[in-house]
Amino acid sequence: MAPQISPSILSADFARLAEEAKAVEGADWLHVDVMDNHFVPNLTLGVPVVESLARATDTPLDCHLMIEEPDRWAPQYVEAGAGSVTFHVEAATAPVRLAREIRAKGARASMALRPATPIEPYEDLLPELDMLLIMTVEPGFGGQAFLDIMLPKIRRTRELISRHGLELWLQVDGGVSASTIEQCADAGADVFVAGSAVYGASDPAEAVRALRKQAEAATSKASWLHDH
């Protein structure tokens, strides 16, 4: 799959969300950070804002739920118009049932891992998912430095995906920028969330195009793409 870019609205101006969503039309997804001040120490937005955003943009919404009780809430984000819903495995009670429910309701099912959560215990769950998100910062805030100690986990996850012959997308989120996106692509990521690198730029749409170009160039040279 060609690399995809998903600008994170956490770095956008929340008073102008519709305009900010339009400013990145041309991106593959709009990444919507849902935080409840329990799973992470920050509070953002909920179902009604996602419903409004879905009406305001043609870009599909990639909702990242950094919340407790995702089993209860995730289906409501599908109903609100999300094209992809990511829950955290650390918060989910029944991740397989939840992934199946998200898919049955018509969205892509995605599972996220905090930096300290290993992938190996979840190998058998991968066929239930459309995307796996490896956090490359501690979730909660935009603008943090990329954790390069996550690169081996990205590589191991890409190997598992290839070994099982899965179509699973591998997303990275946190500190992804012009300085780090190539390392992520080389390690095996193919969906890139970028907040400050897009909304902090003078031309967010151009920042998306530039990140995509870098990711495409790095992916075309990456061994994971050619060795399998």
Ligand SMILES: O=C(CO)[C@@H](O)[C@H](O)COP(=O)(O)O
């Ligand atoms: O989920 C999160 C933070 O928890 C991210 O989506 C950030 O919003 C990404 O922001 P940058 O690190 O790219 O500035």
